[in-house]
Amino acid sequence: MEPEGALTENPSLSMQNVEIIDVLSNEESSIDDATIREESARKDASEESDEDGEDDEIWESESLYADALEGLGDEQLSAGGETSQRDRMRWQSLTLSVGLEPGACTLEEAIAYRQEARMIGTVAQFVGNTVGTGAITAKKLCTAFGIRPPAFLEGAKDRAYDLLLYLGVTRELSKRNKLTQYNTMEDAMDLLRKSNNIIVITGAGISTSLGIPDFRSKETGLYSKIELHGLSDPQEVFDIGVFREEPGIFYEIAKDILPSTDKFSPTHAFIHLLQERNKLLTNYTQNIDNLEVKAGIREDKLIQCHGSFAFASCVKCGYRVPGEAIFEDLKAGRVARCPDCGSNKRKRGASQNKGKNKRSSGGDSDDDEEYDIPEPGVMKPDITFFGEELPHLFHDRLTKHDRDLVDLVIVIGTSLKVAPVSEVIGYLPSNVPQMYISRTPVNHINFDLDFLGDCDVVVAELCRRLNWDLEHEMIPKDQKIDVQLQDGFASRYTFKVIE
Numbered sequence: 001m002e003p004e005g006a007l008t009e010n011p012s013l014s015m016q017n018v019e020i021i022d023v024l025s026n027e028e029s030s031i032d033d034a035t036i037r038e039e040s041a042r043k044d045a046s047e048e049s050d051e052d053g054e055d056d057e058i059w060e061s062e063s064l065y066a067d068a069l070e071g072l073g074d075e076q077l078s079a080g081g082e083t084s085q086r087d088r089m090r091w092q093s094l095t096l097s098v099g100l101e102p103g104a105c106t107l108e109e110a111i112a113y114r115q116e117a118r119m120i121g122t123v124a125q126f127v128g129n130t131v132g133t134g135a136i137t138a139k140k141l142c143t144a145f146g147i148r149p150p151a152f153l154e155g156a157k158d159r160a161y162d163l164l165l166y167l168g169v170t171r172e173l174s175k176r177n178k179l180t181q182y183n184t185m186e187d188a189m190d191l192l193r194k195s196n197n198i199i200v201i202t203g204a205g206i207s208t209s210l211g212i213p214d215f216r217s218k219e220t221g222l223y224s225k226i227e228l229h230g231l232s233d234p235q236e237v238f239d240i241g242v243f244r245e246e247p248g249i250f251y252e253i254a255k256d257i258l259p260s261t262d263k264f265s266p267t268h269a270f271i272h273l274l275q276e277r278n279k280l281l282t283n284y285t286q287n288i289d290n291l292e293v294k295a296g297i298r299e300d301k302l303i304q305c306h307g308s309f310a311f312a313s314c315v316k317c318g319y320r321v322p323g324e325a326i327f328e329d330l331k332a333g334r335v336a337r338c339p340d341c342g343s344n345k346r347k348r349g350a351s352q353n354k355g356k357n358k359r360s361s362g363g364d365s366d367d368d369e370e371y372d373i374p375e376p377g378v379m380k381p382d383i384t385f386f387g388e389e390l391p392h393l394f395h396d397r398l399t400k401h402d403r404d405l406v407d408l409v410i411v412i413g414t415s416l417k418v419a420p421v422s423e424v425i426g427y428l429p430s431n432v433p434q435m436y437i438s439r440t441p442v443n444h445i446n447f448d449l450d451f452l453g454d455c456d457v458v459v460a461e462l463c464r465r466l467n468w469d470l471e472h473e474m475i476p477k478d479q480k481i482d483v484q485l486q487d488g489f490a491s492r493y494t495f496k497v498i499e
């Protein structure tokens with residue numbers, strides 16, 4: 001089964017936060033949709049009372065299903081059927097801790113069923129071959145796919161578990177298997193040496209060493225400022241609906257996220273080095289600080305998936321200006337207005353008509369809509385807000401160019417929780433090796449190699465081992481790095497600076 005549906009069948013490609021569906025985020029679009037609806041349902045419910053009882057019930061049960069899916073979560077049984085002692089212990093503690101014994105599949109059964117599902121390739125046929133023949137109950141088969149039978153289904157007919165089973169099997173089928181041939185540091189060096197079309201996907205983590213806050217993180221100072229406006233989540237500042245209603249909130253905090261430095265990090269320099277060595281296919285960045293450009297990444301190799309401050313546009317008429325034109329307003333926390341629809345309005349002789357219009361309420365004021373324009377449109381930096389579509393370049397480059405060329409994927413400094421960027425790697429051919437460089441591991445994607453640590457430190461060490469000259473003032477000349485294989489993992493390494 002090709003997990004590419006999410007990108008190809010969903011033409012809107014608007015930016016969505018998929019954080020709450022961590023373990024589900026690599027799913028087919030149908031499940032994403034359901035869960036995203038669930039998320040909006042939660043939001044709606046907290047704002048106003050519910051309008052439709054029936055929908056409510058659906059959401060309610062989807063939410064319960066999602067909880068059940070998360071129950072046994074995301075344990076990754078060894079691909080290829082080898083069972084390690086670690087797998088066995090984890091499986092036992094999982095099944096015991098949720099009270100599944102003796103109704104649960106054993107580890108061996110679970111692995112066999114997962115392999116069978118992958119071999120068959122479609123959910124319906126797999127379920128037909130198993131539950132359909134009476135070989136196993138749907139309830140028990142759920143446990144093979146990491147699903148804890150939820151309490152609300154206790155005592156129900158076995159058919160009641162069908163949907164849950166479907167979700168669990170779909171999740172398994174859409175998850176890419178780790179490529180077992182890449183495990184050692186030397187494997188990583190080889191990949192970097194021989195790959196010539198590398199996709200690098202980056203996020204906030206590559207700029208934090210420069211003091212640029214990750215505005216998605218709740219630990220930043222933005223959080224308390226935002227609470228003053230009655231918003232509960234810093235991300236709401238980047239919600240297009242909130243911006244349209246109250247642009248002042250964005251303008252008030254904008255100075256804190258406005259790029260304040262031309263400096264770039266060692267990780268930016270690493271991506272530039274890949275470009276210099278003719279190895280960079282495309283850098284997809286979710287950052288809006290435009291530092292890739294400062295680091296010298298060429299425009300034809302860079303996709304700023306969430307836009308940048310390089311330009312700003314009027315939300316009303318689309319008039320576009322260089323970003324610097326509104327920097328003064330952004331720094332002052334003052335809502336910038338469009339110079340274009342402002343002047344049009346004056347051209348229409350607003351001074352003489354405005355007063356007239358106000359006095360003559362009724363009949364004729366309806367036809368002259370331009371009189372209803374209360375003021376010029378608000379200027380918005382060309383960064384992508386939640387609920388807005390991504391730049392078209394993003395989709396075109398990925399589907400029409402990169403997909404056929406890519407030979408290595410390196411994900412750096414992002415937990416890949418914002419769609420559709422989070423779906424990029426699932427869209428690429430599954431036999432293309434994938435590396436992950438970040439402080440903390442992610443569970444919803446099987447990378448082939450995980451390098452955990454400060455990304456500046458990791459890339460510096462990789463270059464040292466490759467004899468690639470990565471020069472940057474923030475990399476100490478005599479830096480020594482300790483690289484350790486993490487216990488219980490075949491391809492997960494931690495990088496620490498030796499003090």
Ligand SMILES: [Zn+2]
Nearest residue numbers: 314317338341
């Ligand atoms: Zn305008």
